[in-house]
Amino acid sequence: MEPPSAANSSKLDNLPTDILLIILGYLDTARSVAHLAATCKGLHRLISAGGWRIFVKSCFDSLTLPTSGSDEDWADLARAMTAQSRDWDRRAFVFHSLSAPEARRPNARRNQAAQSIPGNIIVDAHLQRRGRFDEEFVVWGSGEDVVARIRRKDRITVASEAWHLCKGSDAGFIAGKGDTTSVSIVKPYPHEEDEDLGVVVGRANGDLRLLSIDESTFGRTLMHFRPSPDFSIHQHEIQAIDVNSDSRIIAASTRENVWLYPIQTHDPIPENMPESPHVDPIAGISLKDSAKSFDFIRSMKMFNKETIAVALNRSFDPIRVLNITQTGLEMSAPPRIPDQHPYMDSSPRTVRALLPVDVRSIAGGGGSVLLSSWDDGTIRLQDLRTPSPVDRVYQDNFEVATPINALISHGLERFVAGSAYSHMLKVFDFRWPRGYYHTDSLPCSRNSPYPTPRPPTLVDEPEYHDDRSRCNHVLGRLCRWHSLSRHDFYRPNCNIYLPFRNYASSPIYSLAKPSDVSPTFYAGLSGLLVEFTLKSGVHSASIPSTHSLYARQRGKVAILETGDGSAILDISKCQRVPEIRRQSFSDTENSSSSARKQHRLDEALQDRREWQGFAPSVA
Structure with a gap:
């Protein structure tokens, strides 16, 4: 037997x-x-x-x-x-700044040579697989110039790094009027990762081009998008660009108009050809002719090849929806959104940023779901198909009224928001059910997760009456520690205060991520690109590089936990100032003690005094 x-x-x-x-x-x-x-x-x-x-x-x-x-x-x-x-859950972040050598821009006065006027960094990123390597493309506009960094890496090391610069002055663009205002990488078709990428660049003077980001032809104009002179509306300052890679359509907005352009297949352009192909729009619409009063278009995003969302500055209906039809662009409006906050007046509203959200992985999800940031500090999730105008409202429970300039998501787990007033990032949990919790792999315990969060709002700690020390998976009962570790109270949102003091007054102008599997995000400030990497994705070995165009410097951030992120209807309830934790990297950072491993936060954010009251987990 x-x-x-x-x-x-x-x-x-x-x-x-x-x-x-x-x-x-x-x-x-x-x-x-x-x-x-x-x-x-x-x-x-x-x-x-x-x-x-x-x-x-x-x-x-x-x-x-x-x-x-x-x-x-x-x-x-x-x-x-x-x-x-x-x-993500432990706030194990590593930040680096990328800054260009200081130089006086052409429109600075000669007697103020030491004073520079930095351009706002508008960034986009993409990750694609080639052979056994991942290629990460990061492209950004800085003033009138376009810069790119291309990395080839595997899961452990960076094999190579190349930098490229397309100087705007070489193409006749001047600082200010020729500054880049939007950048969008054209992703390849699915299953065609070997296709060369391009980047669409819009400028303050209305210029809109598709540039090559191939290493041998970087910066060459592949297509020039502009309406013919007899078109009824004109293409002035480009405000936003979005590309639908499936339909090969570019949507571009100026202050009042929205244009659609096709991305056509193109042969290599001979170097001696003086002019790049000129592409006419396939559709255009003036929102001033179709909409109620507003100042200008702030943002624009394509949901799919049929729907575009537009965000307006100072309007009573600040989100508009455009439908792409066979005859052109037609406007419809989402349900009117009522005021949710009694402490805000009923003046025209501004929506600063838009982000389509794919909710197909949630039961009953689908359609056109939009995340939008409003000037009252709220971030609203709404399905444009449903009668209910707002499905969920998120808000920083500490800086309640600070508006958001940029949004980027990580699936349906969380999203990152960039402040419109300062160099601060905000991490929000969507609060949808998740398929993975890292705490499930840690030992059982009858303790509560520690340290106890101190949210800005006065809320009680959650109770758990089943004081068992071990999980019983047959009965479906969790121990105290594993059950409470999943609770929203012990997984608060956070604000990240960037350490780059010279840029403290700069808002976050743009956010980008190469892909959902990438450990890195990018944030564009005024004259500074910030690289935000999860600690497990940091490469310890030196990075082989050609001549680096930007100086790279590591910084230590401060993190403040801000509660569950639900909307605040009574601002008087935000009475507490949460604890600010500053990163401190030391030799004990990688210690394997149980107290450090079961701490809610990363070792760089822990206070050794918190370990003293820790009771060991059940073996």
């Missing part, structure tokens, strides 16, 4: 493959998958062949994941995504 353990292993191994794959979909930690793979050779082969792909797709289903990859690639991705999730 076989030992019980061998018999159990044999029975599990003999289950049909389909049943085993279903079981894999219910495992909620990478450790559980690895332990199952270690039970016998048959399960090890099964999990190596497809188990890690199932784990990643079930735990991180709201993220845009690779559509293909080897078994080893999926195992690497499982390690990367679980580490990134832990870093």
